[in-house]
Amino acid sequence: MKKAVIATTSLAGCFGCHMSLLDIDAKILDLIELVEFDKSPINDLKTFTRECDIGLIEGGCCNSENVEVLKDFRKHCKILISVGECAIMGGLPALRNNIPVKECLEEAYLNGPSVAGNNEAGIIPNDDELPILLNKVYPCHDIVKIDYHLPGCPPRAGLIWEALYALLTNQKIDLPYELVKYD
Amino acid sequence: MNQIIKIEIDGQVCMGQKGQYLVDVARENGIYIPTLCNIIGMKPRGACRLCTVRVNGKLMTSCTTPISNGMQVETKSEELDNLRNGIIELMFAEGNHFCPACEKSGNCELQALAYRFRISVPRFPFQFPQRDIEAGHPLLIKDHNRCILCKRCIRAIKDESGKSIFAFTKRGPKVGISIDTTLSAKMDKTLAQKAVEICPVGAILPRAQAFRSPIGTRKYDKTPIGEEESSKKDPVAL
Ligand code: SF4
Numbered sequence: 001m002k003k004a005v006i007a008t009t010s011l012a013g014c015f016g017c018h019m020s021l022l023d024i025d026a027k028i029l030d031l032i033e034l035v036e037f038d039k040s041p042i043n044d045l046k047t048f049t050r051e052c053d054i055g056l057i058e059g060g061c062c063n064s065e066n067v068e069v070l071k072d073f074r075k076h077c078k079i080l081i082s083v084g085e086c087a088i089m090g091g092l093p094a095l096r097n098n099i100p101v102k103e104c105l106e107e108a109y110l111n112g113p114s115v116a117g118n119n120e121a122g123i124i125p126n127d128d129e130l131p132i133l134l135n136k137v138y139p140c141h142d143i144v145k146i147d148y149h150l151p152g153c154p155p156r157a158g159l160i161w162e163a164l165y166a167l168l169t170n171q172k173i174d175l176p177y178e179l180v181k182y183d
Numbered sequence: 184m185n186q187i188i189k190i191e192i193d194g195q196v197c198m199g200q201k202g203q204y205l206v207d208v209a210r211e212n213g214i215y216i217p218t219l220c221n222i223i224g225m226k227p228r229g230a231c232r233l234c235t236v237r238v239n240g241k242l243m244t245s246c247t248t249p250i251s252n253g254m255q256v257e258t259k260s261e262e263l264d265n266l267r268n269g270i271i272e273l274m275f276a277e278g279n280h281f282c283p284a285c286e287k288s289g290n291c292e293l294q295a296l297a298y299r300f301r302i303s304v305p306r307f308p309f310q311f312p313q314r315d316i317e318a319g320h321p322l323l324i325k326d327h328n329r330c331i332l333c334k335r336c337i338r339a340i341k342d343e344s345g346k347s348i349f350a351f352t353k354r355g356p357k358v359g360i361s362i363d364t365t366l367s368a369k370m371d372k373t374l375a376q377k378a379v380e381i382c383p384v385g386a387i388l389p390r391a392q393a394f395r396s397p398i399g400t401r402k403y404d405k406t407p408i409g410e411e412e413s414s415k416k417d418p419v420a421l
């Protein structure tokens with residue numbers, strides 16, 4: 001059987017969802033029987049080398065780079081899955097959604113307890129190379145079409161495995177109660 | 184003398200007493216109808232519409248519908264599930280529900296309903312409304328981000344003279360539920376605790392407590408909401 005090709009990325013996320021994927025323990029051996037990884041932090045491939053069957057998205061979109069990467073994933077993956085609360089609804093980064101960006105930056109670089117008094121020149125990073133922060137953190141499905149959503153912060157390893165296995169073997173999935181959680 | 188009334192819920196013959204509400208009769212007969220705003224033993228409000236069922240073919244809220252002889256009730260169908268999920272999803276999209284950062288997570292009725300019905304994402308766009316947190320009360324925190332306007336607190340939490348400690352402020356899309364500052368200053372610990380417990384979500388929290396029980400030990404971690412009601416073996420004998 002030809003192996004399915006998977007790509008993964010972490011946008012405005014903490015890598016917790018990737019950790020949870022690795023947390024499937026010995027099943028990782030079953031997984032690599034079924035799939036090959038393309039662009040992913042797991043193998044450190046920075047660009048797509050081919051068209052992929054499944055793209056796993058961790059994190060929502062908080063800056064211009066996130067949007068670009070997400071659109072690139074949509075272009076290269078047949079199926080896109082939002083993995084975790086940040087991809088699904090912005091998650092903890094979206095706690096800033098009601099605070100003006102200027103105030104967030106000032107708190108992070110000028111006034112916050114860990115920086116106050118240590119940034120005498122009052123510099124807020126603003127290099128052309130840096131992605132631009134968006135006004136809000138956006139759920140992935142606000143930017144591109146997302147085919148499936150796996151909730152959790154992070155999603156339970158079992159949920160990621162069950163969902164991937166069902167998808168890869170073309171089976172219907174009946175999610176056990178314990179696996180669908182938002183925290 | 185109590186008058187016994189026979190009705191049929193999902194094809195099952197159920198008995199109740201004249202004047203009883205449908206949602207209570209269903210529960211007493213081991214059939215769970217999801218609710219959020221309802222408080223067992225108190226006058227119903229019909230605010231959340233979650234308990235909507237078909238009664239003799241018509242959509243009605245079962246918490247406000249008294250039973251009558253021969254009533255035919257349908258509580259489960261693709262259409263009803265879809266309506267019910269839609270209401271739950273609206274609540275998530277309408278407020279700011281960051282469950283991973285919410286002390287009520289695992290014990291929250293709104294979240295538990297979403298778990299029970301395996302909702303992975305609302306069909307509506309998240310609104311991220313601008314809402315405040317009232318942190319000026321001695322015993323409680325009122326988080327407007329998570330309030331679903333069910334009015335349970337207004338109905339159940341009163342001072343000794345019967346005055347409601349919680350009340351509506353503003354109208355329309357800006358409507359909120361606030362705590363009366365003068366009355367909250369006089370609230371004792373027992374009443375404050377009752378307010379925390381009566382709120383189905385994390386909109387009323389005790390001050391200075393934060394997270395208390397580890398994941399895996401909370402009310403709805405392993406047991407779906409409504410399980411107690413629907414697993415009753417013997418319908419209540421009347
Ligand atoms: S109130 Fe309930 S649904 Fe809302 S954030 Fe808290 S746990 Fe989640």
Ligand code: SF4
Binds near residue numbers: 382
């Ligand atoms: S504070 Fe809680 S109990 Fe009161 S209306 Fe809001 S959600 Fe309901």
